[in-house]
Amino acid sequence: MADQVRVGFVGCGGNARGHMQQVAANPAARIVAVCDISAEAAQAAAGQFSAQPFTNHRVMLDAAQLDAVYISVPPFAHGEIELDVLDRGLPFFVEKPVALSLELAQRIAARVRSTNALTCVGYQLRYTAAARATKAFLADKVVGMAVGRYWCPSGRGSSWLQQWAKSGGQVVEQATHTIDMMRFLCGEITEVYCLQANRTLKTIDCPDHNVLALKFASGAIGSLTTCWAFEGWDGNVVDIFFDRYRIGWNAGTPSITPACEAFQVDQALGTAIDQVFIEAVRTGDRSGILTPYEEGMRSLAVSLAANASARSGQPKRVGGP
Template identity: 25%
Template sequence: MKTLKIGIIGCGSISKHRHLPEWAGNKFAEIVAVCDINEDRANLTAQQYNAKAFTDYRELLALEEIDAVSVCTPNALHAPMSIDALNAGKHVLCEKPMATSKEEAEAMIQAAEKNNRKLMIGHNQRFVPSHEKARELIKNGDIGKVFSFRTAFGHGGPEGWSADGRDSWFFKKEDAFIGAMGDLGVHKADLMRYILGEEVTEVAAFVDTVAKEGADVDDNAVCVVKTESGIMGTLAASWSYSREDNATVIYGEKGVLRLEDHPQFSLIAQYTTGEVVNYELGKIQSNDEGGQTSSKVIDKFVDSIIGNTVPAVSGEEGYKSLKIVLGALESNETKTIVKL
């Protein structure tokens, strides 16, 4: 079987810590080209991975040998670059949020269909062992009917993570479109759809900037959502937490599931019978050391290309999660409950 030739568009932190090492670690893939508007960054990355360096992504896409690309650029560039890549005949793994509007997301999906290429969105939280186990327990009726949940994703902000620190595109509306809600909230929107196996039908939200001076995007968001069967829950996303919080608690008629809420046990099932089951499934991947080493995103994407199967997080799936974020923004602006 031939090795997939890979191009990386954007050589910032998400590439450096996730995409590049995970592509390099996949035995069916070879990184052959990288691109960044920062020429020094592109050259340094190219040297590290023995690849060609570009500062114009269109030149990278013109390489016939490239089979697939990772789009790891600021949010506002996700859709146009992904569409160009799909039209150039490349499979695309795009970082989240996939787009800045419904129209962009639909155009990405259409480009993938038209060119018969795979489009996957990098929602890695689905592949965390505790999250996979919780989905299985709920599907099997382990905690009975689910009534409610609360989920959060917060940390001190992207300045501690981004290659450009406080000058990062994350804080600029023109590049980012949305702040903590798009960076972290969309992960949890996707996660709850996955774990519960249901679509969100209504959302109400407060989305604001309270912690990051000079930022023209949100740094805190709290949403209330309702699913098709009537499950109600809260979803919080923040760049103002002094310690990272990635926890989810799910309340059902027969018990409670606590995910990533304990330093040792990644999943705790507490039943109404008094029984407690502690699962040690490995820590969630995070910006701190000691989490799971691979997000599994690249491996899942490669599997879909080789096996010609629907990607684990397809464009359509990414779009459904994006709609929750867009609904939260609309709710905050209109001060109404938004029906999805």
């Protein structure tokens, strides 16, 4: 058992900085190395967290004595980094989506299995008290329908996020969080039919509106709507219908209608995903990790099936051709 986990970061952007803050605040961990293709970004992060800066992840992996690696890079940059980390026998935390193709994700997943690597994907909503309590409450319920939404203004920009080839669009890059929660709370999604349109943001090559019809393995049905042009925020929410009830799920204070005293959320159940990952690395106990790499790949498969359905105009089996 390591007294203090020595952590390296690949990627020093805004998302990575959030994780860096959490890791730096954890007395059981220390950031010792950071890497970014931008020397300026690497130097800035290194200065803030008293770490050694690198601009090549392989050089960092070989030069720094690491116990774990955070991979916080855009979707199009996944692949070689994960495989190089696995080659060195290191646990890793990786941001979602885990890839832009199912083939690449499957290749990485196969290596994870063959090396028995400790992994964690950044679907932090699973670790909230709201998610844990709702999942436990629904365990013996028959869900009829789940209706999710992710509406936000993120399509109004000019970065890699708004480029189809680099992000996969909103369903892959952002609404994957909602898809993952629908899977976590209601079970596996087996089939998707998707309609996509660009009606507002004509300067981007991605759909700015998506509608998904979903079929669950349990027999439940569902839908997910996403909007990238909305000047507001209404995302990562799911209405779950069972018996005569509706749970209005969100990551903070989900509600149930009509009132049901049996549905309670104990906020003490929530844990921070970074704390869970560091503790798993420190102790070797993986029981707290709810989002191993395989789970990230399964959520990605739903998003990719949606995009494939929109292209073909036909329903698509999740994980199928």
